[in-house]
Amino acid sequence: MLVVNNVSKSYGKFLVLKGINIEFANGVYGLLSPNGAGKTTLIKMLTTLIFPDEGEILYDGTEISAMGDDYRDILGYLPQEFGYYKDYSPKRFLRYLSALKGIDRKKAEKKIEQLLKLVGLENVANKKMRKFSGGMIQRVGIAQAMLNDPKILILDEPTAGLDPKERVRFRNLLAELSRERIVILSTHIVSDIESIANEIIMIKDKKILYKDTLKNICKILEEMVYETKVEFDEVPSFRNKYFSLSEKQEDDKMKVRFISEDKPENSWDSVNPSIEDVFLYVYKDEIIKEE
């Protein structure tokens, strides 16, 4: 059990997170919020790269900074913009990291072979990474995060830069890896977590806004999400009246998906809210702020 207890963090005078309380048990958690909301800051605190100004982070009751090596021994981390040695092959790179992770050499060799197979890189195990595509590099990143069979696996924007096929592959991989461990997936690509997250955590205004199952979070917008077809020239005024979630061209008209708290009109179809709708709704004032 990983517990974040009343944690706050500022950079100089700029407050990023305040009074964050979360409990993580085994399962997949989606950390969903726009960029700049504090996702990366939280993750860096969980991975000991930065330290909270207030509050503490506990694993099984002990503060992680007091645990020292033992905490990182059970940690697997794939950072955003994952750095690597261009002249190394994935095998050599994983060997290097195994040493850092304190894994016995023989065990490491076996594990490396397994993992390279798991991420589908066994054919290029000895090729220099400078020749790899973005997706291949990410897969090396996932492999290294799993080297020590971590109890806490933290992935920061792991599918950024992957094409849809690679993203599907990744999702399947993750489903397999998520047994018997805490997996924290930080992303703003909703489809990544829709299918696999047990709970979704949304951060807003420096605090935790929601931490709940997908189903429960979507309930916020129950009976408020509709779809209807609108003539093209009426779209702008429509947008002014209702909060538009998405727009699609269909049969010479614009199919608009939107939120309304009023009584529905006949031409409107009520639809089930998705997590993406909640995301847009919850953060709409931040989007407006930017415009």
Place this chain on the structure above:
Amino acid sequence: MNIRINEFKKVITSPIIIGLLILFIIFNSTIIFKSSYIKEDLEVLNKIVNKFGYKIDDKMISGFKSYYDKGLKRLNILVNERESKNYNSVSEFYDDHNYGIEDIYDKEEIEFIRELGIVEAYYYKIGEIDDVYSNIDIMEKAENEISKYGLKGEAANTVRNEYRDFNKRFHQLVNNKEHKNLFYIGQIYRMHSLLFKSLFKSIIFEIIILTVLITSYLTNYEFENNTEAITYTTRRGRNFILDKISAAIVSSILAAGIILITGLGLYFMTFDYSRLWNVPISSYFNADYDFVYMSWWNMSFVQYLFAGIGVIFACMLLFIGITFIIARAIKNNYIVFVIFAIIFGLFLIVPGMAPRNSNAIFIGGFTPFFLIMNPFIWFMESGAFTTFKYYELATVGIWSVLLLILGTLSINRFKKQDIAR
């Protein structure tokens, strides 16, 4: 050109460049300050030049002689008065007073004697000139140089030919009486070496360091910051590299200018050359360390100074070119710098390895690396390897052409190259 201004700003806001500039200015100042104590002695010459001008002709000599004789007379009156002695010269006087004169004479008198001693030095030196120059045998110097370096065959003949040319110039120099001009006595004050060796060399190396850092920094900036994918795909595109080159040139000129102005400014504020600007650089008095400086052309001191500054700027541009070509090939600024230093070293060593009997041995001297090592003998007779009338111009000229070609090739290659990760 906003783009170029932005590139330029990258340089002038770099704390490292500014920090190094300040460090270098301080260092140059210490070089000057260490020798600043002699500036009072130098005033004596200025007094003499005020009275008699610096050109040494019969009129000047007779005027100067009576000036000196008057002084000597005054000295003897004083000495007679205090010690009942008489001396024929100030050096005789000093020889006899090994244990100091502070208890016999007061401050003003000591000052007077000291100044007279300096006047005497100039007087005697004037007397030496004809003798010294009639003993100068240019072809003998050539032979000395040839045996010093063990040159044979073709190489030896080349040296002899060049010195034969120089001999003609030497005779011209003597006829023009360029050597017969007063200047700060080199053998005592060594001003030529202070300015054109110690100060110039230090300035040159500082400019090289800044130039290489600036050029490398700008050339590889986008790759360092992972912005190559967005900058080289704009409308300006790969021509952006041209903006970088021009910003490198402008900022290097600025940096070099700052170092030169502060260094030379401080130098000329400390040492008063105001009456001596037009003294020919081949003046006998310039000679320090057994060297008699003889230039290929009739140049005044100020002309020589500006010619030297010109060479410095020209070489600086050459180094920008060299660094650019290296930086284009190697994206790591650390390695670029080290490779530049290695190339520098190689160009200094390899010339010495050519066989001593072929003309190939001279080729190695015509590089900017070799050229900047001896700024105090530019445009002058300077030994077997650099005594060519157009040595400096040829080196700069050849390398300019070479680097323009190589640089253009490098840029063209860049325009066609893949810009990968």
Place this chain on the structure above:
Amino acid sequence: MDIILNELKKIFNIKSVILLILINIIMYFLFIEFEISVFPNGRPPLDIYNMFVEMEDDYGEFMDEEEFKDFKVKYEEAEREADGYIQSRKDFKRAGIMNYDDFVNMDTNNKELKKLNNDVIFKRKVDVFWELPWREEYIQVYGNREDYMMSKASNEKQETRIKEILEKNLETSVFTDVVFFNYDNLIKPVAATILLSVMFMITPIYLRDNKDRISYLQYTSKTGRKIFKKKIIAGLLASAIIVTLQFICFFSIYSTNNTSMFFNSNINSIYNSIISWYNLTFIQYIYLTVIGIYILSFTFTLISMLVSSIGNNYITLIGIQLPIALFVFVILLNYLIHYMTSIFYPKYFLELSYIALMLISTVSMIVRWRKERKTDILY
């Protein structure tokens, strides 16, 4: 330790090693080669060297009064040889030079006589004429050696030390400045080359990983921030390897100068240019310079690592390391490697300086390490 081994491999990557070798080759040919290929350098150093080899052969490490008498005899023999040579030449007879005495006293302003002088000395390079003036000089010096030594003192402490030397007769040691000066001229550029090599190889050590954010993976692994300490160890090991290899090369090359016969001679000889606070033999002095250089490389390894961990790009590193390097080569080495233990420096100057350097670099590194353990990783 696997981790340290990996870090060592990163330091000794093939590109850097090649550049390192090139740097060493260039430094060798620019600053060192001359003192090796031309030793002894010209005349009279060659003659002095030969003289001292002979003295060491005949008299051992010291030349006592008995042996000095023999030295004077050798002088007389040499003089007779010179006389014989002069008398064998008709042109000398014609000029009125009958023996060595005449030769030495002749008026070199006279063009004819100057020509004869140059012929013997510079053109034909007759050995004995190069030797004689120095034999004479050395005899004179030996005769006045007490005064000669004492005149070098400019304060009481130096006087006391010189008296100590005189008491033990160390000044009669058979050791010449030709050998010592040559070693000093060699060890300074060798020290510079070694320090340059160390700085070059070590400086990228932290920046390399920080730039590419590999440190994210390192710091979040089990080893965590301890990697910082392991890099310190790897760096120190690497520089020890570099320094040792370079010393092996240097001393192999130096042995071709053939100075080993003087290894056990005391350096405080009147014929040498150093007076030391300590009774060192030549080989002990050599050991001292070696130790000094190891300490200096230790210090500058730490300093390079410090700079590497605070800079954020290579230009910054070069911009900081360059003035440091220039300061070391132009100033520091002249005090810490040049004429070590000379009485013209205060007595404990050397020890204090080295200790100060080690302390400053070690303490700075410890402070840096402490900071790295707690600091936010933000880049």
